[in-house]
Amino acid sequence: MDNNLKFDYNTTRPKLNLPEYGRNVQKMVEMIKSQPDREKRNRMAQATVHLMSTMHPQQRDLGDFRHKLWDHLAVIANYQLDVDSPYTLPTSAEEVAVPERLTYRYGDEIRFKHYGRVIQDLVGKLALTANEEHFKERVEAVGNIMKRSYLQWNRDTVDDDVIFHDMMEMARGRFELPEGVKLRDTRELQSMNFSSQNNQRKNQKNRKKKNNQQRRN
Numbered sequence: 001m002d003n004n005l006k007f008d009y010n011t012t013r014p015k016l017n018l019p020e021y022g023r024n025v026q027k028m029v030e031m032i033k034s035q036p037d038r039e040k041r042n043r044m045a046q047a048t049v050h051l052m053s054t055m056h057p058q059q060r061d062l063g064d065f066r067h068k069l070w071d072h073l074a075v076i077a078n079y080q081l082d083v084d085s086p087y088t089l090p091t092s093a094e095e096v097a098v099p100e101r102l103t104y105r106y107g108d109e110i111r112f113k114h115y116g117r118v119i120q121d122l123v124g125k126l127a128l129t130a131n132e133e134h135f136k137e138r139v140e141a142v143g144n145i146m147k148r149s150y151l152q153w154n155r156d157t158v159d160d161d162v163i164f165h166d167m168m169e170m171a172r173g174r175f176e177l178p179e180g181v182k183l184r185d186t187r188e189l190q191s192m193n194f195s196s197q198n199n200q201r202k203n204q205k206n207r208k209k210k211n212n213q214q215r216r217n
Contacts, residue, residue, distance in 0.1 A: 017076045029076045045083040114153045127174035136178040148189045
């Protein structure tokens with residue numbers, strides 16, 4: 001074994017200013033800072049911001065999404081980025097809202113991966129309202145979300161009893177299923193999923209077209 005072999009551990013690497021974007025983005029920003037040609041720096045910054053936008057597609061519809069991306073680019077660069085930004089770049093930590101770091105709850109496992117943590121938490125919150133008015137309607141609302149999510153994985157069909165069974169498994173005896181609970185028709189939810197996917201594809205296509213036009217300009 002070569003005793004001179006060196007291993008690259010995260011503990012020996014430079015600290016990530018915004019871990020949400022990963023080490024590759026931070027390396028790209030360092031390359032931007034070291035590029036002496038301003039025009040090239042600008043193009044590299046725009047490409048990096050575009051890459052960052054693909055990491056958080058769920059936030060693209062927010063009005064200040066791109067403004068935040070440029071702010072985050074400045075944070076990653078330690079506020080030492082000399083580029084032509086469409087927005088005024090912050091020069092200190094006090095001028096920018098850094099995204100909150102995600103917390104992970106070990107030991108509270110996700111019982112059904114295809115539903116995810118959010119739906120499991122929704123079922124848990126149902127238990128807190130079991131004795132309140134409109135509890136049945138809340139159960140139906142969460143059940144419809146579960147059914148729609150299930151159909152994204154299994155596009156054919158799903159029996160409502162399967163959804164109710166999974167809900168009770170996640171509830172862990174904290175509440176009972178009210179009588180007369182009814183979920184939406186499978187075809188209606190499939191149509192909603194299809195429309196949502198079409199809208200996402202259209203939005204992505206429009207954003208790509210807009211970005212290409214901005215680069216040409």
